[in-house]
Amino acid sequence: MAKIKASSHEKNFDESEHNAQGRDMANCPVTTAINVIGGKWKVIILYQLRGQTLRFGELKRVIPKITQKMLTQQLRELEKDKLVKRVVYAEVPPKVEYTSTELAEKLNPALDLLCAWGSEYEKAHQSE
Amino acid sequence: MAKIKASSHEKNFDESEHNAQGRDMANCPVTTAINVIGGKWKVIILYQLRGQTLRFGELKRVIPKITQKMLTQQLRELEKDKLVKRVVYAEVPPKVEYTSTELAEKLNPALDLLCAWGSEYEKAHQSE
DNA sequence: CTGTATCCTTAGAGATACTG
């Protein structure tokens, strides 16, 4: 995929210049959204956490092909972006639970539409 | 951003293994959708082409910070993914027009929701 | 169990120059 920095909220348009009467709306927050959920495993993790709390190991088991490093990293970013809440229990052995936040749940309608569109897309391409 | 191959429709789940009763739906086509529109400039280009045909140079002018190389590359991928139609006129000087396809227009509702969510996200983070 | 820390490979992306 593209190189999308997690913390990059940079504008892709130079608003200072008269930008040839292009649609300034193009710089609407879709780009922000894509930046936030565009990570390779983000939507997958988010999906698993829909209305459900999971431990680190459970997530790992449910997403077998993700590495520990990536799981940790993506979770940290999601946490920083306030899409996931992380709760550490002071036990031994350690126990950490991940839950999706309100903000994340608000994403669901959009994800559902994307999911539906993805199906259409796959249908349109399955002939190849 | 994440590394998302344009042509990668690989499964991120190992369906052969009993995957710890994880939600198989997690591997729903959201991931496909993200792969297709996750490119750094894709949604921006798509937005500019909403219900409107533009020439290469017009796109370049409207998205000043994109390089020619990236514009060409992203357009080629969108074309391959059947989201954009490319029409070349046999004139001199050359003239090439880009139009969004039906499939691309079907994405709009999802993009609108993402846009709305992006605004919420920005609000929730502006305090920082 | 839930992580770090390293090392490594690649793909994404920018800059620049050139062309039919």
Next chain:
DNA sequence: CAGTATCTCTAAGGATACAG
């Protein structure tokens, strides 16, 4: 006008080993 062709840099992501 609408692109290629190179070159380079960086960051995303994977593999593996180690640790509280």
